[in-house]
Amino acid sequence: QQQVKQSPQSLIVQKGGISIINCAYENTAFDYFPWYQQFPGKGPALLIAIRPDVSEKKEGRFTISFNKSAKQFSLHIMDSQPGDSATYFCAASIWSGNQFYFGTGTSLTVIP
Amino acid sequence: NAGVTQTPKFRVLKTGQSMTLLCAQDMNHEYMYWYRQDPGMGLRLIHYSVGEGTTAKGEVPDGYNVSRLKKQNFLLGLESAAPSQTSVYFCASRPPGRGLQPQHFGDGTRLSIL
Numbered sequence: 001q002q003q004v005k006q007s008p009q010s011l012i013v014q015k016g017g018i019s020i021i022n023c024a025y026e027n028t029a030f031d032y033f034p035w036y037q038q039f040p041g042k043g044p045a046l047l048i049a050i051r052p053d054v055s056e057k058k059e060g061r062f063t064i065s066f067n068k069s070a071k072q073f074s075l076h077i078m079d080s081q082p083g084d085s086a087t088y089f090c091a092a093s094i095w096s097g098n099q100f101y102f103g104t105g106t107s108l109t110v111i112p
Numbered sequence: 113n114a115g116v117t118q119t120p121k122f123r124v125l126k127t128g129q130s131m132t133l134l135c136a137q138d139m140n141h142e143y144m145y146w147y148r149q150d151p152g153m154g155l156r157l158i159h160y161s162v163g164e165g166t167t168a169k170g171e172v173p174d175g176y177n178v179s180r181l182k183k184q185n186f187l188l189g190l191e192s193a194a195p196s197q198t199s200v201y202f203c204a205s206r207p208p209g210r211g212l213q214p215q216h217f218g219d220g221t222r223l224s225i226l
Binding site for chain 1: 116143147152154155157162168171202204215218219
């Protein structure tokens with residue numbers, strides 16, 4: 001059973017556009033939500049993360065929006081660039097725990 | 113400054129063969145993880161370790177064994193490989209402490225079982 005559901009599976013965006021990837025979870029014990037970026041042939045790398053005590057976190061062009069009541073969170077990439085083309089994974093864990101549960105990934109293509 | 117190094121990068125096995133995947137980290141991290149990545153499935157945790165000499169099962173542990181004899185190394189073993197174990201395997205490590213401590217991933221081992 002997938003602990004974290006991610007959509008869409010793939011996304012094509014024009015350069016300069018906004019990319020939006022959504023994730024949902026069921027386990028209310030989750031309280032740490034990181035996003036990872038993965039380029040072909042490489043391992044995932046942490047992009048940005050949020051805890052549920054805030055509804056939004058922004059780092060440069062990347063923003064996480066968090067809706068605790070709906071148990072949903074999303075990644076927004078503003079002014080998307082071809083260099084952002086990669087696979088993005090959302091994840092969830094318990095702050096005091098050791099395991100991370102990943103979404104199924106979104107393949108983002110930004111076309112010039 | 114190597115970070116997390118996985119050996120080998122590619123391997124082809126026949127059904128029933130055994131092999132060991134090696135993960136080495138030079139960051140003095142306490143926690144180490146083994147994941148498998150399959151199309152449409154994301155990353156699924158196989159086993160993990162919170163310190164030298166300790167291991168625990170993740171979501172999909174069947175068919176795999178692990179050992180953490182040294183803090184810097186985490187070994188993943190397949191005793192009798194099956195085609196269902198064809199996947200890309202990622203190792204990750206994490207600093208001690210809780211919370212906002214990112215996992216550092218290696219570049220993966222691509223394993224095909226014929």
